[in-house]
Every structure is written in C-alpha cells, then in structure tokens.
Amino acid sequence: MQPQAHTLACFVWQDARPLRGLAGILDWEMCGFLSEALRGEQFRGLWRESLLVGGRPYVGAQWIVLVGLGNLGAFSKERAQEALCQMVELVRGLVPTDVQIELPGRDRDRLSLDIAKPMLANLCDTDRDRWTIIDRSESLSIR
Numbered sequence: 001m002q003p004q005a006h007t008l009a010c011f012v013w014q015d016a017r018p019l020r021g022l023a024g025i026l027d028w029e030m031c032g033f034l035s036e037a038l039r040g041e042q043f044r045g046l047w048r049e050s051l052l053v054g055g056r057p058y059v060g061a062q063w064i065v066l067v068g069l070g071n072l073g074a075f076s077k078e079r080a081q082e083a084l085c086q087m088v089e090l091v092r093g094l095v096p097t098d099v100q101i102e103l104p105g106r107d108r109d110r111l112s113l114d115i116a117k118p119m120l121a122n123l124c125d126t127d128r129d130r131w132t133i134i135d136r137s138e139s140l141s142i143r
Contacts, residue, residue, distance in 0.1 A: 004060035005132070007094055009087050009101040011069045012038075012045040013108070021107030022100075022134050023066065030058040034066070046070060048083070050090055061100075065090050069104055080104040080111050081119055088123045098130040106135055 010022040012034075019027045019034060027034040033053070037043045043051040047070030055061035067087045069075060083104045091099055103120060105111035113135055124131050 005096075005098045005100040006061060007063045007065060007091055007096040007099045008055060008059065008061040009065045009067075009091055009099055011083060011087070011102065011104045011107075012043070012066050013069050013072050014045040014047070015071050015073075016108065021136075022102035023107065026059060026064060033058070044068065047074070047079075048086060050086070052090070052094075063094050063096070065094070067104075072108065072110070075105055075110050077111065077115060080116065084116075084119050085123060088120075092129075096129065098132065100132045100134050102134045 008022065008026065010026065012019065012023050017038070018024060023034060037051070038045065043049065043066065045068040047068055049068035051066045053064040053066070055064045065087065067083055067090070069079070069083055087101070101120070103111065103113070103116035106113065106116060117133060120131060120133065
C-alpha cells in the first residue's frame, strides 16, 4: 500500500523502534530516510517535535508531516489530543487538498479508534479539508 494524498501525517515515538504503521510504510517507501533521520538525530520523536519532509519522488504525497509523541510510557488520552491539535495546525499551514493521517498511538494500540476518531473530527474543518484516517487495513474518511 502506497498512501496517496497531498499530505501524509503521522506520529513517531521517541523510544519505540522499529517504526510501525504509516511511519514504517513511509520509511520503507523512502528507502530508510526516516530511520536515517532518527539515527542522525535530525528528528528524534521527542514530545511535540515536528518534521516536514517532501514526499516526492518516493511517495505520491507532496508533504509528509511527522510529530513526536515522546516516550511510550508517558502517552495518555490528553497527550494524544495535544499531539493531534499540533498536527492539525501544522498541516493546515500547508493548505492541503486532502490528508491521510494515522492517529496518535494507533500504531501500537495505545489509543482506541473509538476515542481517537472523534478527536480528529472535532478539530477538522470538514467544509474545507478532507482527512482520511489510515488505520491498519482500513481507511476511514472524515468528510
């Protein structure tokens, strides 16, 4: 599966490797670029740290936005909400036509989809933005 959207958005843990979920797929498609950035400490996945990467020619997206979740053990529903707010603000600055996002904590089952999906829906301007949740084998449209 190669994600296709204007913008791809995902979250990265500071202390959990290898990358999983959307970040793992993107790392694979980008020939280990994200892993190399993590090893070289250009991006570490620290709490609220962010990284904007051009997606082309590796993936169909113009932009890839990553936000750090910090340590796995410090993750909570409140932190998920804060990280998601940060992600939405970063992505809106790119004026995307459509966004595919993996919700925070979903790559390691740290937050249920029933809790995470409404968090995103409450933050999105569905008249302007099209956000699609990437969650393992299913894709769920927010619009």
